[in-house]
Amino acid sequence: MARRRRSGHKSGRGKSKAPLILGIVALVILGMVGGRMLSSRESSSAGVDKNFRISDYRKSASKLAGNRYRLEAKVEGVMSRRNDRLVVVSIPGNPKDERLPILVEEGAGGNVNLSRGKTYIFNVECRNGYDLNGDAINGVLVTRSIENKL
Amino acid sequence: MLSVLACGVSWAQMPSSFDASGRSAQSESGVQQGDAGSGQPAGPQLFGMELPLLDPSTDTMTYNGSKIDVGNNAVVRARFEKYLNQKPDESAQSKVYRSQINKILKETQRYVRGGKAPGSQVLVNIGRTLYDIADYPGDGGQAAALASAIVSALDAQRANYARDKESEALDKEIEDLVKKTNSLQNQNTQKGSGAGAGAIKPAAQKGGSSTFRSNEFRIAHNTSKIAENKGLKVKNDATNAANLLATKTAYQSMMVSFLAQRRYDHALIASRIYRHVFRDGDTKLNLKEDSDLNKTFEGIGGLPPTVAVLDQAASNARREVDQNMEAVHSLLAQNKLSEATQHLIEAVAVGEYMQSVTTFSEENRRRIAEFWSLRKKALTTMNHRDYGQLEEIANRMKSLDADFDDSLLRSYCAGRKRESDLHVRNAMKAMQAGDETKFNEEIRLAGEVWPLNPNLDAGAKKLEEFDNMDPLKDDFRDLYSRKQYRTIYDERDKFKVVAIDKELEKQYMETIEFVASIDAMLVQLGELSRQDRMLGACMAYEKMIEFRNKDARYADDLKFNQALNEYRAQAHDFVQALVDAEECDKKREFGSALSCYHHALCLYPASRLAEEGVRRVSELILDGEYDGGIPAKAEGPAGGTGGAGGAAD
Structure with missing residues (x-):
């Protein structure tokens, strides 16, 4: 910019509009670059279901079966069984003393290394299942994928 | 005159079996075995019981086949007491x-x-x-x-x-x-x-x-x-x-x-x-032959009595009295009152008019008089069979003279007390067995041995209760069958008598202990909840639920339920979280249940119920399959898994 500013002095009066144009162009370019950067930063949180209420899930998880959610959540605790993990998270916008359990089956986490206290984007689906005896288990949030929150 | 002299001589040789030191001087054991081996009872008996009565003719007290000599005859005692109450002649x-x-x-x-x-x-x-x-x-x-x-x-x-x-x-x-x-x-x-x-x-x-x-x-x-x-x-x-x-x-x-x-x-x-x-x-004494006096003064080997023998007797008596008085002073200096009293008795009995005796100081006379009066009181009390007071007197005598041998008094008291208590115990047994005749007999025997036995009052009270027991038993059984434990506890004094009945004793004791434990627990929980209203209420509620789950009798206690309701209201959010968890659990919505348990844990981090629910439901979720397949039994919501063991109501 400094070079562009210096070239403006050499053009004289006819050239006096050139810095203005260059400045406008530069501003436009900077705006585009900044916007791109901003848009890329927002892309990891984009589509997050900010209106998800844990209390609603507690009341009737069965009714949510089949629904998918993209949740930004902070890991409060992890319980492992073989390669499966049951993660307990808190979600911004909910009371701080409410927790949501999310099942992370083997491979669902990809390369994301879940650590307690960190925030991730969980793509989950509310599913029904069954236990070893074949009895139903209703409304468990199962992870489809996890993203690191940038 | 002869009798007077004989009396004087007998005083000089005065036996003192139950002396001021509390033991027999005639026998070191302190007790003479009377009529041993004769097979005859040694002392007077009343109602088949040997009485520790004082025999004034021999000044001995008889107990359990043994004769305890009180030491001095009445004349000596009277003169000795007169002497103790006189002031020393210092005019x-x-x-x-x-x-x-x-x-x-x-x-x-x-x-x-x-x-x-x-x-x-x-x-x-x-x-x-x-x-x-x-x-x-x-x-x-x-x-x-x-x-x-x-x-x-x-x-x-x-x-x-x-x-x-x-x-x-x-x-x-x-x-x-x-x-x-x-x-x-x-x-x-x-x-x-x-x-x-x-x-x-x-x-x-x-x-x-x-x-x-x-x-x-x-x-x-x-x-x-x-x-x-x-x-x-x-x-x-x-x-x-x-x-x-x-x-x-x-x-x-x-x-x-x-x-x-x-x-x-x-x-x-x-x-x-x-x-x-x-x-x-x-110098021969003109004494009538075969007279007591002649025998007394008869010289060694049957030689005729002379004035010199009389002189010798008087000199010996004087020396004896002076030595006794020296011993009295020495023993008093060592605070050995019992032995000092014994020596003073001998000194007074032998030489009442001797200068060393008449000038004995007033202060020392008072000290010995106090000990002597206790000794007299002990004899009287023993005669009246007041063993409680007798022990107190023995303690007092011991406090005045650390060397006083009170073992005879103590063992005597202890023996008689035990004997009386044994009769009381037999009476109580007879009452339990419903044998009123034996009860009366045993109580009578206990009273004869030790009239002031405090357990006799208890026996009399028991007898009264015995008469009123049957209706009470019915009332007790009725309340117990209706699980009105609190009512029994509130009227426990009234119902105590039913514990005499072996059948009801266990129920009575269990009821009293159970309700008392509830009250103690509620007091303790109240203290804790006052320290932290929210967490204390959560903790109290959870504790009470745990107790109720262990023993169904808690649910029947009104006070327990009232307290539980109070804590439930105070810890409303925590209780509601547990209730919700249990409901979700029943609907097999384990994710929701787990969320509820975590919510409860957030409200009361020390909750064992929530902790247990989290652990159990987490395992259920992890054990499940969520691949979209439909198992044979997967036909919608099934029955509960048992929940949190009735955590919430």
Whole structure:
């Protein structure tokens, strides 16, 4: 910019509009670059279901079966069984003393290394299942994928 | 008098089986076994029970076949108590009296040692001195009696002396008369024959001259006079002998009387001057043979009793008393009251009028009097069978004298108490068995052994309860069957009697302990909830739920339920989270249930119910399959998995 500013002095009066144009162009370019950067930063949180209420899930998880959610959540605790993990998270916008359990089956986490206290984007689906005896288990949030929150 | 002397001697040898030290002096064990082996009960019995009664005739107390001698007879006790309550005689008059007595004793001692024999004047002076001090009340007129005896003896001696002089004059007169008579007879013989003497002529016998006849008359007169004088002389001798014997007897009686009355100083003075008053050298005591007194003073080997024996007895008694008093002072200095009392009893019994005894200080008398009164009280209390008080007296005596041997009293009390308590226990057993007759009998026996046994009151109360027990049993059974434990607890005193019944005892005790434990728990939880209202309420609620889950009886207690409701209201969010978790659990919405349990944990991090729910439901979720397949049994929501064990209601 400094070079562009210096070239403006050499053009004289006819050239006096050139810095203005260059400045406008530069501003436009900077705006585009900044916007791109901003848009890329927002892309990891984009589509997050900010209106998800844990209390609603507690009341009737069965009714949510089949629904998918993209949740930004902070890991409060992890319980492992073989390669499966049951993660307990808190979600911004909910009371701080409410927790949501999310099942992370083997491979669902990809390369994301879940650590307690960190925030991730969980793509989950509310599913029904069954236990070893074949009895139903209703409304468990199962992870489809996890993203690191940038 | 003999009995008095015997009494005095017996005091000197006084046995003291149950002495002031609380043990027998006759036997070191403190107890004499009475009638051992005879098979006969040793003491008086009443209702089949041996009574620890005091026998005043022997001053012994009989208990359990053993005789415990109370030590002193009543006379000694009375005199000893009189002595303890008197003040020491420290008046000026008493000092003069003691000084004069000591002076006389010292003076007479010289004559015993073989010094110059005292003349009559010395003896008279002793008598005068004794007369002078006879006014002293503590002397009891003994000095005057001794003075009189001395003077009487001297007067008798003087009278005898006068008679002796008269006899001598008669002897001389007889001698003169004999001479004159012989001379007259010679004259008559010479006038009648002129031949050798002794030859009387018949002429002179038949007619003779007037001289001859005159001589004959004079000879006859002289002969008569001689016979008369001889008769007088014999009479004088007999009078002297009788007079001397009577005087000696009176004097000796007085000496023995002094000894019997424990007036050893007077006895010593009298015996020491005896051989100077009666100078005939005869010191044998004129005692009637086979009399007690004669036996008492009979010398070793059956030799006749003499004044010296009496002197020796008085000296020994004095020495004994003085040694006892020295021991008393020494023991008092060591605070050994029981032994000091024992020695003082002996000293007073033997030598009540001795100077060392009469001047014993008032303070020391008070100390011993206190201990003595406790000893008397112990005997009385033992006789009344008040063993509680007897133990207190033993404690008091022990506190006054650490060396006091109270083992006899204590073991006696303990034995009798145990015996009485055993009867009470048997009575209680009889009550439990419903045997009223045996109950009455055992209570009666317990009362006889120990009338003031405090357990007897309990027995009487039990008897009253016994009568009212049947309706109470019915009430108790009714309340227990309706699980009205709190009502039973509130009226536990009324229902206590049903515990006598073995069948109901366990139920009663369990009920009381259970309700009491609820109350104790509620108090404790109340304290904790006051410290932190929110967490305390959560904790109290959870604890009460745990108790209720363990024992269904808690749910029947009104107070427990009231408290539970209060804590439920205070910990509403926590309780609601648990309730929601349980409902979700039942609907097998484990994700929701787990969320609820976590919510409860956030509200009360120490919650064991929530912790357990989290663990259990998490495992269920992890064990499940969520691949979209439909298992054979997966036909919608099924029944619950048991939830959190009835955590919430």
